[in-house]
Amino acid sequence: MKLVSKKICLIGDYGVGKTSLIRRFVERQFSDQYLSTVGVKISRKTLQIPGSEASSDRELKLLIWDLEGRQKFKAISPQYLQGASGAIVVADVTRVETLASLVGHIRMFLTVNSTGAIAIAYNKVDLIDESQAADYLSRVHLDGLGQTIPVYLSSAKTGLNVDTIFAQLGERL
Numbered sequence: 195m196k197l198v199s200k201k202i203c204l205i206g207d208y209g210v211g212k213t214s215l216i217r218r219f220v221e222r223q224f225s226d227q228y229l230s231t232v233g234v235k236i237s238r239k240t241l242q243i244p245g246s247e248a249s250s251d252r253e254l255k256l257l258i259w260d261l262e263g264r265q266k267f268k269a270i271s272p273q274y275l276q277g278a279s280g281a282i283v284v285a286d287v288t289r290v291e292t293l294a295s296l297v298g299h300i301r302m303f304l305t306v307n308s309t310g311a312i313a314i315a316y317n318k319v320d321l322i323d324e325s326q327a328a329d330y331l332s333r334v335h336l337d338g339l340g341q342t343i344p345v346y347l348s349s350a351k352t353g354l355n356v357d358t359i360f361a362q363l364g365e366r367l
Contacts, residue, residue: 196252197240197254200364202258207285207295208293209321210317211315215269215282217350218290218356220238236258237257237260239360245283267307272306279310280311281307281312282360285315293367311366319354346358
């Protein structure tokens with residue numbers, strides 16, 4: 195079995211649930227207590243990536259960088275993005291302003307990593323009804339970013355699509 199290591203970053207405004215998504219994925223836990231990330235926190239998790247018939251399965255070691263979302267950190271964020279193979283850009287569906295910030299976060303990532311893989315997580319869908327979630331999905335306009343970006347409805351609290359987001363991003367890497 196071949197081991198491959200890749201850096202991915204979780205980016206987004208403060209309080210969107212980046213740390214909670216990582217904690218749900220890596221530790222299988224959720225806490226309602228809000229703890230603001232200061233600077234960057236790095237977590238690790240190894241995934242099994244199925245191979246094709248011609249190749250064997252691989253282990254993918256994800257180095258998951260949780261980047262602070264506060265405005266004052268934005269000036270140095272590009273330095274932390276260097277060397278990343280992918281990113282999960284997170285928005286909080288209960289705060290419309292975080293949805294409006296998505297394109298800016300994606301552009302910042304692509305400026306540093308023009309060929310990096312990206313996924314979008316609309317987090318905290320457990321706090322809204324299904325029709326609102328569908329409405330948010332219809333509002334996404336990602337034209338002109340140079341790639342197709344998958345969008346997921348997620349909930350760190352319930353675990354909805356958390357493993358799927360990381361696994362599918364890992365497969366793309």
